[in-house]
Amino acid sequence: MKAIAKVRPAPGVEIVDVKEPEVGPGEVKIRLEAASVCGTDLHIYTWDNWAASRIHPPRIIGHEFCGTIEAVGVGVTDRKVGDFVASESHIVCGHCRQCLHGQGHVCVNTRILGVDIDGGFASHVVIPSQNARITDRSIPKEIACFQDALGNAVHTAMAGPLLNQTVLITGMGPIGLFAVSICKAAGAAKVIATEVSPYRIGLAHEVGADVVLSPAEGDLDKRIADVAPGGVDATLEMSGHPSSLGLAVRSTRPGGRVSLLGVYGDPNQSVDMNSVIFKGLNVQGIVGRNLWQTWDQMATLLLGGKLNLKPVITHTMHYTEFQAAMELMKAGKAGKVVFTFED
Ligand SMILES: NC(=O)c1ccc[n+]([C@@H]2O[C@H](COP(=O)([O-])OP(=O)(O)OC[C@H]3O[C@@H](n4cnc5c(N)ncnc54)[C@H](O)[C@@H]3O)[C@@H](O)[C@H]2O)c1
Ligand SMILES: [Zn+2]
Ligand SMILES: [Zn+2]
Known part of the structure; x- marks a missing residue:
């Protein structure tokens, strides 16, 4: 499959051909429908001090995306093939003091998609089932994809x-x-x-x-x-x-x-x-999203139809145009840039 990756410790990202990931226990495999570019992706692209100290190439980038579940791993009972889902980028451990006390957003063992492990700027991605948040199909994919960022707000x-x-x-x-x-x-x-x-x-x-x-x-x-x-x-x-x-x-x-x-x-x-x-x-x-209260609040706001989000989606382009997307972001001449994944 094709993916956008940081291949070497230097500025830039490129399209690479990699093996499609296989679903493991507790995980789901998602076929991408849309993704969006975050400021974090730009830090990785420009290779600033933060990125250089945190990212270990090769790494598929991207943590804001949505798509359809194509396969579920052993033990997954709360997601099924065909579900429309969006990414929660923070993968938490579930057993530290914070996780056990309902404060997963400050889990001390947090791993971030597209930063610490491979992300979702690719035709397919595999993530833990609980990080694939079920989203109502009535939410357009151009909006569903950026719920991670919307959730910060x-x-x-x-x-x-x-x-x-x-x-x-x-x-x-x-x-x-x-x-x-x-x-x-x-x-x-x-x-x-x-x-x-x-x-x-x-x-x-x-x-x-x-x-x-x-x-x-x-x-x-x-x-x-x-x-x-x-x-x-x-x-x-x-x-x-x-x-x-x-x-x-x-x-x-x-x-x-x-x-x-x-x-x-x-x-x-x-x-x-x-x-x-x-x-x-x-x-x-404030860090991340409350797990999972923020996601429930967000679903209510989205389904209520009162959020005026369309003006923020200033650009929609095929993911292969990622260079143009990054340059737009760098110039500050964009709101959200959304990637599509149709062939
Ligand atoms: N705490 C978290 O979990 C978390 C998660 C995501 C993003 N963030 C941070 O939240 C912030 C917002 O994220 P974003 O993606 O919208 O970032 P962004 O960089 O796109 O937006 C910041 C905006 O602030 C504007 N700005 C700069 N100086 C200003 C000033 N003096 N007065 C008013 N506006 C000014 C910029 O022009 C820009 O439009 C960033 O600092 C980002 O790093 C934090
Ligand atoms: Zn983000
Ligand atoms: Zn934890």
């Missing part, structure tokens, strides 16, 4: 109240854009978005942000205070830009929450901790 947004809340979302990458739509669907009173890229500012308007602000246009603190006097109820930090951290602490009302999903180039960041304390802020680190 669901997890972050749902980590506190949304109904009638004023929410600030910093960073309108695909996950920030998803979060706008989720907050609106869940009844937020007002969603304020920040973004630097004019292209993504346009997408933020399309997904329904009430106010979109660019740091390039001056005093963000004042402009947020103008539309949210007294502060926002919640800030979802989805830019990974250090300046958004201080902004979150300053702009969130006393007693509000700050949910942090963005990952920082330099992990050592400083914020006014006394403000965090005296404002009584609820600051949360």
Whole structure:
């Protein structure tokens, strides 16, 4: 079969011909219908310090995908041939303290598809059955494929109240854009978005942000205070830009929450901790998706038909056009790039 792989420890990825994987006990084999490109794939493509320290080539990349189950391994009782499924990229151990306490999203033995083991940018992929999340066929494959990323946004947004809340979302990458739509669907009173890229500012308007602000246009603190006097109820930090951290602490009302999903180039960041304390802020680190609560919440949101996700899918192309996809992502001229796998 054909697959997109990191073949050697250097920039780039290529199409390779490899043996179709065989299904083992507890696993399912999926025939790909669609996949989507994540920022992580771009890190692997450009071969930055993180990728060089984590990836051991040869490695088939890709962790956001959907398709149909073609075979199930010994012992699999909860999935069957013909099921439409989407990937959960975090493979957890099931026996560490966190897993045993229902906190699989922070499993200490997590292995990530397309990073630590072979992923799904291929005609077929084999994964543990529980990582193949059954998805209703009414969900278009162009949307079903990116539930792993959508789940990051669901997890972050749902980590506190949304109904009638004023929410600030910093960073309108695909996950920030998803979060706008989720907050609106869940009844937020007002969603304020920040973004630097004019292209993504346009997408933020399309997904329904009430106010979109660019740091390039001056005093963000004042402009947020103008539309949210007294502060926002919640800030979802989805830019990974250090300046958004201080902004979150300053702009969130006393007693509000700050949910942090963005990952920082330099992990050592400083914020006014006394403000965090005296404002009584609820600051949360968010990783992955709650297993499996986030997936159930996501299914309800998707089937409810209230999510406005189409504007985020800016490009659909055959997976053999992966070079063009990576370059689009690199240039920041894309929302989600979706791959198709028809012959
Ligand atoms: N914690 C997790 O489990 C997890 C999972 C996936 C992604 N992430 C992180 O979440 C973040 C969002 O992911 P994504 O795929 O949407 O990333 P992305 O890089 O596509 O989006 C980030 C956006 O923030 C914008 N931005 C940069 N500086 C800004 C600023 N000062 N103010 C406002 N916006 C600014 C960028 O232009 C970009 O559009 C990233 O930092 C990513 O690494 C975390
Ligand atoms: Zn991803
Ligand atoms: Zn575990």
